[in-house]
Amino acid sequence: MPQAQTAAAPIKNHSFHTPDSDLLIVGAGLSGIGAARHLQLRSPHTRWTMVEARARLGGTWDLFRYPGVRSDSDMHTLGYAFKPWTERKAIADGPSILRYIQSTSDETGITSQIQFGRKVLKADWSTSQSLWRVTLSLTNGAIAKVTTRFLYLCSGYYSYTQAHQPAFEGQGTFQGTWVYPQFWPQELDYSGKKVVVIGSGATAATLVPAMAAKALHVTMLQRSPTYMVSRPAEDALALQLQRFLPAGLAHHLTRWKNIVLGMYFFRLARRYPDKVKSHLIDLTRQQLGTDFDTAKHFTPNYKPWDQRVCMLPDGDLFREVRAGRASVVTDTIVCITPTGIELASGKHLAADIIVSATGLQLNALGDIAFSVDGQAYNPAQAMAYKGMMLSDLPNVFMAMGYTNASWTLKADLTAGYVCRLLKHMERHGYTQAVPRRDPLAKAQAYFDFSSGYVQRAASVLPVQGDRAPWRVHQNYIADMLSLRWSRLDDGVMQFTGHAKAGLAERSVARSEPD
Structure with missing residues (x-):
């Protein structure tokens, strides 16, 4: 969106006696x-x-x-x-x-x-x-x-x-387009393209369903799974409060409701990690069905909230996986090839575009x-x-x-x-x-x-x-x-x-x- 530009007062050099x-x-x-x-x-x-x-x-x-x-x-x-x-x-x-x-x-x-x-x-x-x-x-x-x-x-x-950019063997041979989310090229057209997103954090979980709407297919390639939970994009109680209460009061009540619930679920995860983990995986299984390998692709090897839990608005990632427009592969990268990614399992992922969503620095x-x-x-x-x-x-x-x-x-x-x-x-x-x-x-x-x-x-x-x-x-x-x-x-x-x-x-x- 356009930024309102405002002329700022010039900063001057001076002796350091009276603070600016x-x-x-x-x-x-x-x-x-x-x-x-x-x-x-x-x-x-x-x-x-x-x-x-x-x-x-x-x-x-x-x-x-x-x-x-x-x-x-x-x-x-x-x-x-x-x-x-x-x-x-x-x-x-x-x-x-x-x-x-x-x-x-x-x-x-x-x-x-x-x-x-x-x-x-x-x-x-x-x-x-x-x-x-x-x-x-x-x-x-x-x-x-x-x-x-x-x-x-x-x-x-x-x-x-600078983002976190791990070096992959053979990366320089890739003949497609290599992209970092933090520096996204606005002219990039991924319509009808095969896309592989490397990563399993919040950025990857956001990119995959968004790109799946136009791409031929999007694969989320992860070394290990992350906890992902479907959450309504709209807060029903907040919308009800906004109908009947002043905006400030409705916002204040909703804010405190979400603060308390967030603290409650975090403490629950810390106190009963195994039970909370089992519940989160059950929720994922309900989203993807019993035929999907939830144990492999959505069962992390760490306790809930040892890392951040990814929130999926209206379960958008799960929806795209169910529809076949996106898929999840859990494997390790051997090398990058001219046409995609060679994995330790022997599988080759073909790609026109590789997105390296490998984290922040x-x-x-x-x-x-x-x-x-x-x-x-x-x-x-x-x-x-x-x-x-x-x-x-x-x-x-x-x-x-x-x-x-x-x-x-x-x-x-x-x-x-x-x-x-x-x-x-x-x-x-x-x-x-x-x-x-x-x-x-x-x-x-x-x-x-x-x-x-x-x-x-x-x-x-x-x-x-x-x-x-x-x-x-x-x-x-x-x-x-x-x-x-x-x-x-x-x-x-x-x-x-x-x-x-x-x-x-x-x-x-x-x-x-x-």
């Missing part, structure tokens, strides 16, 4: 737009700026343009708490989500404040001046520098420029090079504080979502915490906030998840601890207690300040508790 802004938001996607709106509503005196490396807002939902791209969560939780989702489909397509983000930004005046085409390269913290010196690359190749008191990273946790802190008082900062050696700050990294927040629920649920809570913290610091004249690592907290993996993209990134991601406030909860209620109502001055967060500097110069009505 109180807070710099990095990224104009779902998290960034949400963060800006929370600041408008709850911390209106904060001077914030937003930079976006790309020419358009939307983040993931503008970047991904492969056939059928959609949410893997319901929009009543993936959407913002402050903006009701009113469209019929709860499992929404990518263009609908992009319109939702765009309208949120336009209606609130955020779009006019986004500075597009500015990629953050590095950020250097000065303790003596209580500010970040940020270096940006502009689309014309120029380098610019800005200063800010706080950095708010809303750039996600995967690379926009994760990064940490948006691939920004951080330093603190001249010393390089390595996020892989840091411990996460409440899942939204890192140990010994002053005045930096990061929007990180859940692995077992909608991303925005945690992003909304994080934004609320940021607003609380800014008010607390202003009230007390603080200019620096940094969580100091507890030497008694034992390090654990940041994500308790066995997915390949998480395991591949273990060496670059920070860790979590075995106790509060270093635990990274995958639980909305636990995070609500931790981020919305817990004490800010908790003995772990270290506050320092200068009486004349920063936010403390301005007064603001204080209606929220610390």
